[in-house]
Amino acid sequence: MSAAVEEVATEGQAVEAVPKRAMTLGIGTSLTVLALLVIVPLFAKNFIIFQLTMLLIYGLAVLALNILTGGSGQFSLGQSAFYAIGAYTSAILMEQYNVNYALTLPIAGVLCFGAGFLFGQPALRLSGVYLALATFALATAMPQLLKLGYFEKWTGGVQGLVVTKPDAPFGLPISQDMWLYYFTLVITIAIYIFSVNLLRSRSGRAFMAIRDNEIAASAMGVDVALYKTLAFGVSAGITGVAGGLGAIAVQFVAPDSYTIVFAIALFLGMVVGGVGWLPGSIVGSAFIIFVPNIAESVSKGLSGAVYGVLLFLVIFLVPHGARQVAIVIQHLVGRFKR
Amino acid sequence: MELFTNQILAGISTGAIYACMALAVVMIYQAIDHLNFAQGEMAMFSTFISWQLMQWGIPYWWAFLITIAVSFVGGIAIERALFRPLAKAPILTQVAGFIALFSIINSSAGLIWDFTIKQYPTPFGSSPFLGSQLISTHQAGMIGVTVLLLIALYVFFQYTRVGLAMRAAASVPESARLVGINTSWMIALGWGMAAAIGAIAGILIAPVVFLEPNMMGGVLLYGFAAAVLGGLTSPFGAVVGGFLVGIFENLAGTYIPGVGNELKLPIALALIVTVLVVKPAGLFGRPIMKRV
Numbered sequence: 001m002s003a004a005v006e007e008v009a010t011e012g013q014a015v016e017a018v019p020k021r022a023m024t025l026g027i028g029t030s031l032t033v034l035a036l037l038v039i040v041p042l043f044a045k046n047f048i049i050f051q052l053t054m055l056l057i058y059g060l061a062v063l064a065l066n067i068l069t070g071g072s073g074q075f076s077l078g079q080s081a082f083y084a085i086g087a088y089t090s091a092i093l094m095e096q097y098n099v100n101y102a103l104t105l106p107i108a109g110v111l112c113f114g115a116g117f118l119f120g121q122p123a124l125r126l127s128g129v130y131l132a133l134a135t136f137a138l139a140t141a142m143p144q145l146l147k148l149g150y151f152e153k154w155t156g157g158v159q160g161l162v163v164t165k166p167d168a169p170f171g172l173p174i175s176q177d178m179w180l181y182y183f184t185l186v187i188t189i190a191i192y193i194f195s196v197n198l199l200r201s202r203s204g205r206a207f208m209a210i211r212d213n214e215i216a217a218s219a220m221g222v223d224v225a226l227y228k229t230l231a232f233g234v235s236a237g238i239t240g241v242a243g244g245l246g247a248i249a250v251q252f253v254a255p256d257s258y259t260i261v262f263a264i265a266l267f268l269g270m271v272v273g274g275v276g277w278l279p280g281s282i283v284g285s286a287f288i289i290f291v292p293n294i295a296e297s298v299s300k301g302l303s304g305a306v307y308g309v310l311l312f313l314v315i316f317l318v319p320h321g322a323r324q325v326a327i328v329i330q331h332l333v334g335r336f337k338r
Numbered sequence: 339m340e341l342f343t344n345q346i347l348a349g350i351s352t353g354a355i356y357a358c359m360a361l362a363v364v365m366i367y368q369a370i371d372h373l374n375f376a377q378g379e380m381a382m383f384s385t386f387i388s389w390q391l392m393q394w395g396i397p398y399w400w401a402f403l404i405t406i407a408v409s410f411v412g413g414i415a416i417e418r419a420l421f422r423p424l425a426k427a428p429i430l431t432q433v434a435g436f437i438a439l440f441s442i443i444n445s446s447a448g449l450i451w452d453f454t455i456k457q458y459p460t461p462f463g464s465s466p467f468l469g470s471q472l473i474s475t476h477q478a479g480m481i482g483v484t485v486l487l488l489i490a491l492y493v494f495f496q497y498t499r500v501g502l503a504m505r506a507a508a509s510v511p512e513s514a515r516l517v518g519i520n521t522s523w524m525i526a527l528g529w530g531m532a533a534a535i536g537a538i539a540g541i542l543i544a545p546v547v548f549l550e551p552n553m554m555g556g557v558l559l560y561g562f563a564a565a566v567l568g569g570l571t572s573p574f575g576a577v578v579g580g581f582l583v584g585i586f587e588n589l590a591g592t593y594i595p596g597v598g599n600e601l602k603l604p605i606a607l608a609l610i611v612t613v614l615v616v617k618p619a620g621l622f623g624r625p626i627m628k629r630v
């Protein structure tokens with residue numbers, strides 16, 4: 001309607017500029033969290049251990065989105081699609097081709113990296129809401145593609161596939177759930193360390209330069225197209241590994257587990273955890289796993305409304321997510337030491 | 339050939355629904371610069387209010403007017419109470435707020451009016467329009483109302499002081515503030531108008547998709563897609579986008595083998611993404627220039 005007005009918009013910054021040192025935890029805190037993650041399951045029931053496993057897995061998926069959005073400033077509502085690809089890759093390899101479960105994960109990761117990298121190509125021309133729509137299209141298309149009769153021989157169509165849970169190896173005297181938890185924990189830690197180092201590396205700096213100012217980044221010689229697609233690829237790859245682990249933990253894959261609702265949940269997890277703060281991913285993951293249950297227990301009929309109200313409370317109190325809480329605590333501890 | 343024209347006609351009639359919704363989406367995008375994910379739920383809630391009014395014996399057009407007024411006030415109230423405090427929060431946090439609002443409205447409507455599907459009356463009747471089986475008088479009426487709404491909006495934005503102030507507040511907030519425009523209230527006004535337009539869209543759509551708390555799920559997706567396709571800065575583009583999406587969707591369902599109902603949405607979306615890759619600001623959108 002205002003076509004006559006030639007508008008020159010200074011580019012609004014969609015994602016905050018988080019300096020890379022603020023993206024991680026100190027060594028002391030990291031070790032405490034790690035110790036907790038190692039010890040707690042020893043005293044928990046199997047169902048709790050299963051939930052903790054899912055906590056780590058969703059944490060990985062949120063972390064992947066965090067690298068994409070918090071790191072390179074691109075927005076995605078399509079993470080559920082990559083998660084689905086990872087889950088199906090693992091499930092199909094395990095059930096149809098009898099591949100060892102541990103081996104399916106790197107395959108899922110590489111496959112999703114490729115898928116993400118390819119998807120990143122057309123996405124290069126889009127940003128902001130347009131990119132959101134494109135990724136959204138991917139997320140809505142994925143369950144329908146998995147249901148297609150043509151792939152049914154591998155994917156099991158609407159019914160999905162049942163995945164057998166692996167036993168603990170070397171005759172270790174622990175339950176399947178506990179073995180899977182520690183297996184997931186090791187992978188999660190490895191990916192976390194990889195991600196932290198990635199963001200500290202040359203590539204990570206390139207991501208952040210693109211996030212903060214694309215034009216300035218390209219003027220400094222950053223290959224914007226390459227690093228944007230690379231960010232998509234890495235993010236998709238990690239999501240794929242998470243998806244593979246998720247399939248093994250839940251022992252079941254079906255197209256309708258990976259709808260847009262899941263992608264939105266991951267997005268909420270990232271916001272609650274703090275965009276661009278990697279350790280926050282686990283907090284966000286806890287939010288998306290436990291808060292719906294809490295809402296359900298408050299009121300069955302109004303669980304959606306309770307969930308919404310809780311979400312509003314969180315973003316009103318801490319608009320920057322768990323990162324804000326961490327900063328406040330850090331200040332308090334600093335004052336205490338002095 | 340007859341099949342082809344029939345499919346196009348059917349596309350236009352579903353497109354009218356999307357066009358309505360897309361118009362509401364663009365309205366709020368103009369005012370606040372984001373896509374409001376809760377837009378569809380707001381429209382659904384308004385439609386339920388009008389239904390309730392009619393259940394109480396209020397005639398259709400009165401219910402229509404009261405609902406629009408209530409929605410307008412409701413939209414402003416939501417902005418003041420929930421999103422005004424978030425104005426300084428990061429954009430992604432605000433998007434999370436929209437999702438929270440979506441969840442609250444959907445769940446409350448389900449509790450108040452339950453999830454059973456309800457019939458919704460139409461003032462235009464539902465006999466075939468001009469002898470065509472594919473487009474009913476209601477759908478023709480819907481297209482008519484959409485076009486009227488578009489003209490009214492055009493006049494409002496182009497020829498009134500408030501319209502000019504709203505445009506100024508949306509495109510250059512700082513300068514608008516300097517010349518004395520209350521930009522914060524312009525945003526609230528945008529929410530109110532978007533809610534009112536959403537209410538009209540909901541009331542027009544309800545006879546076709548029936549009334550229930552989840553009625554807007556699919557429609558909103560197409561509405562977003564239409565708005566983005568037409569260019570988020572152009573209400574005219576949104577309406578054209580709506581009709582195009584409707585036509586795409588019908589033609590894809592008919593002519594691409596093995597598509598059926600399930601794959602219509604992904605194909606329509608894929609096509610839109612293709613268009614966007616060629617024309618990143620949408621068909622009628624103003625390309626955004628970046629200052630170096």
